[in-house]
Amino acid sequence: xxxxxxxxxxxxxxxxxxxxxxxxxxxxxxxxxxxxxxxxxxxxxxxxxxxxxxxxxxxxxxxxxxxxxxxxxxxxxxxxxxxxxxxxxxxxxxxxxxxxxxxxxxxxxxxxxxxxxxxxxxxxxxxxxxxxxxxxxxxxxxxxxxxxxxxxxxxxxxxxxxxxxxxxxxxxxxxxxxxxxxxxxxxxxxxxxxxxxxxxxxxxxxxxxxxxxxxxxxxxxxxxxxxxxxxxxxxxxxxxxxxxxxxxxxxxxxxxxxxxxxxxxxxxxxxxxxxxxxxxxxxxxxxxxxxxxxxxxxxxxxxxxxxxxxxxxxxxxxxxxxxxxxxxxxxxxxxxxx
Amino acid sequence: xxxxxxxxxxxxxxxxxxxxxxxxxxxxxxxxxxxxxxxxxxxxxxxxxxxxxxxxxxxxxxxxxxxxxxxxxxxxxxxxxxxxxxxxxxxxxxxxxxxxxxxxxxxxxxxxxxxxxxxxxxxxxxxxxxxxxxxxxxxxxxxxxxxxxxxxxxxxxxxxxxxxxxxxxxxxxxxxxxxxxxxxxxxxxxxxxxxxxxxxxxxxxxxxxxxxxxxxxxxxxxxxxxxxxxxxxxxxxxxxxxxxxxxxxxxxxxxxxxxxxxxxxxxxxxxxxxxxxxxxxxxxxxxxxxxxxxxxxxxxxxxxxxxxxxxxxxxxxxxxxxxxxxxxxxxxxxxxxxxxxxx
Numbered sequence: 100x101x102x103x104x105x106x107x108x109x110x111x112x113x114x115x116x117x118x119x120x121x122x123x124x125x126x127x128x129x130x131x132x133x134x135x136x137x138x139x140x141x142x143x144x145x146x147x148x149x150x151x152x153x154x155x156x157x158x159x160x161x162x163x164x165x166x167x168x169x170x171x172x173x174x175x176x177x178x179x180x181x182x183x184x185x186x187x188x189x190x191x192x193x194x195x196x197x198x199x200x201x202x203x204x205x206x207x208x209x210x211x212x213x214x215x216x217x218x219x220x221x222x223x224x225x226x227x228x229x230x231x232x233x234x235x236x237x238x239x240x241x242x243x244x245x246x247x248x249x250x251x252x253x254x255x256x257x258x259x260x261x262x263x264x265x266x267x268x269x270x271x272x273x274x275x276x277x278x279x280x281x282x283x284x285x286x287x288x289x290x291x292x293x294x295x296x297x298x299x300x301x302x303x304x305x306x307x308x309x310x311x312x313x314x315x316x317x318x319x320x321x322x323x324x325x326x327x328x329x330x331x332x333x334x335x336x337x338x339x340x341x342x343x344x345x346x347x348x349x350x351x352x353x354x355x356x357x358x359x360x361x362x363x364x365x366x367x368x369x370x371x372x373x374x375x376x377x378x379x380x381x382x383x384x385x386x387x388x389x390x391x392x393x394x395x396x397x398x399x400x401x402x403x404x405x406x407x408x409x410x411x412x413x414x415x416x417x418x419x420x421x422x423x424x425x426x427x428x429x430x431x432x433x434x435x436x437x
Numbered sequence: 438x439x440x441x442x443x444x445x446x447x448x449x450x451x452x453x454x455x456x457x458x459x460x461x462x463x464x465x466x467x468x469x470x471x472x473x474x475x476x477x478x479x480x481x482x483x484x485x486x487x488x489x490x491x492x493x494x495x496x497x498x499x500x501x502x503x504x505x506x507x508x509x510x511x512x513x514x515x516x517x518x519x520x521x522x523x524x525x526x527x528x529x530x531x532x533x534x535x536x537x538x539x540x541x542x543x544x545x546x547x548x549x550x551x552x553x554x555x556x557x558x559x560x561x562x563x564x565x566x567x568x569x570x571x572x573x574x575x576x577x578x579x580x581x582x583x584x585x586x587x588x589x590x591x592x593x594x595x596x597x598x599x600x601x602x603x604x605x606x607x608x609x610x611x612x613x614x615x616x617x618x619x620x621x622x623x624x625x626x627x628x629x630x631x632x633x634x635x636x637x638x639x640x641x642x643x644x645x646x647x648x649x650x651x652x653x654x655x656x657x658x659x660x661x662x663x664x665x666x667x668x669x670x671x672x673x674x675x676x677x678x679x680x681x682x683x684x685x686x687x688x689x690x691x692x693x694x695x696x697x698x699x700x701x702x703x704x705x706x707x708x709x710x711x712x713x714x715x716x717x718x719x720x721x722x723x724x725x726x727x728x729x730x731x732x733x734x735x736x737x738x739x740x741x742x743x744x745x746x747x748x749x750x751x752x753x754x755x756x757x758x759x760x761x762x763x764x765x766x767x768x769x770x771x772x773x774x775x776x777x778x779x780x
Contacts, residue, residue, distance in 0.1 A: 210726035211468065211478065251730055255536040258543040258552035262560065262766065268540050316724050359664075361486060361654040361737040363721035365632060367669045370600065378664075 192436055196222035196410070200241070200430030203248060206319040207422040208362060214319065216277055218243035222432060232288040232303065233332075238281070245275035245313060245320070277320055279311040287332050301332040305348070322357050322424060323376075326350035326390065346394040353388045356380045360421040381420060390416040398436075406436040470728040472517045476508030479521055479733055482725050488653075488738045489530065489720070490660040492747045497660075500527050514729070518542045525733075526550055529750055531692060531718040536732040548718065548750075556690050557763040558713070559625045559771070561592065567769050573613065579603070581610035584621065584778055589614030592623045593638070596630025596694045603634050604675065607641050611679050619682040621777045622702070625712060629693030632669065632721075639701030640674025642683055647671055647704040647743070650697055654721065654738040663739065671701040683708045684777045687755060692716035699753045700742055710755040711780070712773050717752035 200218045205211070220241035227234045247253065253273040260266050285305025293300045305328045313320050328350050334342040356379055358364065364374030381387075396410040415427040468474050480501050490497055504524050511517045518537060522545040525533050531548030544552055565572060569590060572582030578595040579602075591610055596603065614620055632650075639649070650669040656662055685702050687695070687710055696715045702708045719740035724732050741747050757780070759773040 209724070211728055212726060212730070247730065251538070253730070254538055255732060256538070256540040256543040257536065260552070260555040262555055262557050262763065264555065268543055270540070271536075317726065359654075360656045361488075361664075361721075362723040363654060363737055365652070365721055367636060367667055368633065370633075 190228050192226045192228070194222070194224040194226075194408075194434050194436045196220075196224070196432045196434035198222065198410075198430055198432030200243075200412075200428050202243075202426060202428030204245075204320050204424070204426040206424045208358060208424070209317045209319040213248035214245050214275075215248045216243040216245045216428075218277070218279075218428070218430070220430070220432065222434070224434075231291075232286055232301065234286050235283075236285070237283045239279075239283075241277075241279045241281075243277055245277050273316055275313055275315060275317060275319070277311060277313050279309065281307065281309040283307040283328075285328070285330055287330060297336040299334040299342075301330075301334075303330050303332075304328055304351075305330055307350075318358060318362075320424065320426065321375075322355065322418065324350075324353045324355045324388065324390070324418075326353040341398055344394075344396040344398075346392070346396070348390075348392045348394075350385065350388060350390050353383050353390075354380055355383050355388050355418055355420070357418065357420060357424065383418070383420075387420065388418045390414070404437060408434040408436060410434060468728060472511040472520075473505075473509050475517060475727045475729050475731070476504065476511075476520060476524075478727055480504075480524065482733065483528075483735060484660075485658045486655050486723070486725075486735050486737050487528070488655050488663070488736055489528070489747075489749055492739055492749055493528070495527060500524055514539055514542060517729075518545070521545075521731075521733075530736055531716050532720060532722045532734060532736040534732075534734045536734075538730050548716070556626065556688075558761040558766060558773075559688055559690070560766050561594070561626060563766065563769045563771050564590075564592070564623070564774060568771065568774060573609070575602075575606040575609070579606050581606075581613060583614070583617065584774075587616070587618045588778060589617035589620035590623065591620060593695075593698075594624075594626045595628050596634040596638075596698075598630075598634075600631070600634055600637060603637060607638060607675060611641060611675075611677065614679070615677075617681070619684065620679060621684045621686060621774065622708075623686045623774075624691050624695045624698060625686050625688040625773075627691050627695030627698070629695060632694055632697045635694050635698035635701050636669060636671060637674050638698060639671045639705065640678075642679050642702065642705045642708060643671050643673045644678060644680055644706065645672070649701040649704045649743050650719075651741045651743075651745070652720075652738050669697070669701070671704050680707055684780060685710045686773060686777060687712040687715050687753070688760075689713050689716055689752065692718050693722075696748075696753060697740075703753070704743065709757065710753065711757040711759055711777050712755050713758070713760050714752040714754045717748055717750045719749060 198220045200220065202216045202218060204214050204216065206214075218241045220239055222237060222239045224235065224237040253275070255271045255273065257269045257271060258266060259269060283305050284307075285303060287301035287303035290300045290302060307326045307328055308324075309326075310323045311320055312318070328348050331347045333345045335345065336342045356376055358375065359379050364371070364377065364379065366374045366377055369377060392412060392414045394410055394412040396408055398406050398408045410432045412430045412432070413428070414430070417423070417425045480497075484497055487497075489495070504520055507520045507523070508517065511520055514537070518535070521535055525535060525545065525547040528547045531546060533547035535545040537543065546553055568584055569582045570584065572580055572590075574580040576598065578597070579593050581589065581591045584590050591614075632652075647670065648668060649671045651666050652669065653663040653666045656664040683702070683705070685699060685708055687699055691699065692715065696717075696719050699710060699715055703710055718736070720736035720738035722734045722736050724734050726732055739747065740749070742753075757776070759776050761771060761773050765772055
């Protein structure tokens with residue numbers, strides 16, 4: 100499976116260069132925050148035949164945005180107050196993303212064996228760019244089957260005998276799937292003094308709530324946590340004017356809930372979900388609950404109000420109570436920003 | 438530009454490859470799937486989680502000592518299965534099972550010392566076909582109807598749906614059976630579910646609040662490590678209660694939540710239990726997987742009756758004993774039910 104993702108990554112990354120404009124734009128002059136339009140001689144309707152689809156799309160977007168006063172990423176490079184704000188398309192920005200991830204997990208509360216999951220996720224986001232920072236909120240919903248890393252299926256056999264004495268072997272297959280919900284609210288403060296001609300650094304934090312649940316006989320990986328995270332963001336502008344946005348996040352303090360030691364929360368008059376959260380919430384610092392996430396985001400195919408991005412995220416989570424749960428994974432998300 | 442893109446590509450690939458190659462470090466070493474390791478893991482898991490060592494006075498260390506050489510000598514899955522089954526036999530607990538992924542080995546139940554035997558004293562199809570004059574099935578495990586114009590019948594064979602389901606189902610059943618002079622409540626093939634559903638269902642027949650059960654569960658590695666005791670009360674539930682006579686039918690296959698339901702029902706003055714002694718397996722059970730993929734189920738609790746006594750391995754004895762004969766069942770007869778109708 101790793102190879103599949105690696106191939107996918109290798110396939111996707113070079114496409115950035117395909118999607119990039121292969122020729123620099125005709126020079127523009129900046130006047131305040133307004134940019135002049137491209138010269139009249141610019142061909143607004145470039146030939147679209149004999150080109151790849153990405154090239155065609157790029158050319159179409161170029162032809163559209165060339166009529167505006169701001170030409171996407173490249174135009175942003177010409178902003179007089181520096182380069183690092185322009186790729187943020189506007190002050191308020193919404194995003195929708197879909198992605199796929201590959202995760203591995205071991206949960207000693209249920210099994211010493213390694214499990215794997217291919218997760219599909221849907222993200223909804225909103226960000227508001229202030230002069231000194233970025234406020235953002237994100238909702239991420241994910242689900243995926245959970246199977247033994249060895250590839251073995253969870254088939255079990257039960258022998259039954261009916262009243263006539265006939266013996267039957269019944270095959271019972273346990274199919275596990277994980278469901279998850281993640282909500283995050285954060286702020287990143289721009290450290291302008293540390294900016295250079297092609298870099299920008301942000302530091303901040305976020306409040307996050309995450310629930311991962313595996314229904315059924317083996318509820319492995321089930322966890323809920325609410326965290327106060329420290330976050331950092333580093334923007335590195337490539338030669339084409341588009342930034343690679345690197346992110347790092349880890350929890351400072353968290354309220355973590357796992358199934359109790361005996362794995363069977365069952366209280367008089369309480370539902371299963373109420374039982375899960377009863378006498379079972381622990382405030383943890385980094386020593387006991389770790390959840391490190393690294394992300395790299397790249398925007399491309401941008402015009403004034405619309406951008407696509409691809410985000411790679413690597414994560415590693417570990418909690419040691421009541422028994423060790425470790426989960427790590429890689430995820431690729433394709434985002435649509437407007 | 439190419440250089441810049443290469444930089445980005447390298448950054449992403451480096452992060453990806455780092456996370457991939459570090460897998461063993463972050464997930465941890467997985468121990469060998471040897472017979473001895475599987476034996477050790479199963480023994481450890483019971484040692485740290487099983488709730489009835491003290492109740493049943495079981496020397497688990499002695500079990501380890503006697504079975505370790507056998508596990509070390511086991512040459513194949515068949516022999517390992519024999520060793521593990523022999524260990525679990527000591528517990529004599531119908532909630533303890535070993536499930537394999539081999540159809541030749543299938544499964545083992547500690548209380549029955551083998552796979553589940555045939556149920557020879559009850560067939561629900563006999564009641565459907567030969568006794569019920571009307572029947573409404575809410576799902577395959579819950580239904581109600583009439584055995585005569587004035588005798589109601591409720592059949593519950595598991596309690597695995599949501600509490601909301603049973604609230605609705607009990608409302609419908611008791612509304613439909615409100616005019617009857619008694620209800621026969623049949624849980625003879627009930628294989629368990631939620632204790633809160635037991636509490637609710639019994640509450641539909643209650644006129645006062647009474648303790649029907651206590652429970653406590655393991656919270657540490659010591660055999661006496663338990664969390665605080667929980668007290669389970671039956672009290673009037675729902676919009677109305679059925680306070681006319683109720684006959685609760687049980688067999689030795691009425692197990693787990695069927696037994697908490699029996700505890701709760703018997704706290705109501707209008708309920709008598711008829712049939713056989715219940716299975717005697719009350720605790721919640723959890724599943725754990727061994728290195729070889731097999732599953733074991735472990736009773737993690739110490740459940741007691743309202744008198745503070747443990748009925749694990751004993752069961753709840755009926756007020757009126759009756760057991761169907763296999764020959765009668767095969768002929769479509771249910772003598773226990775007939776006795777309840779005439780009672």
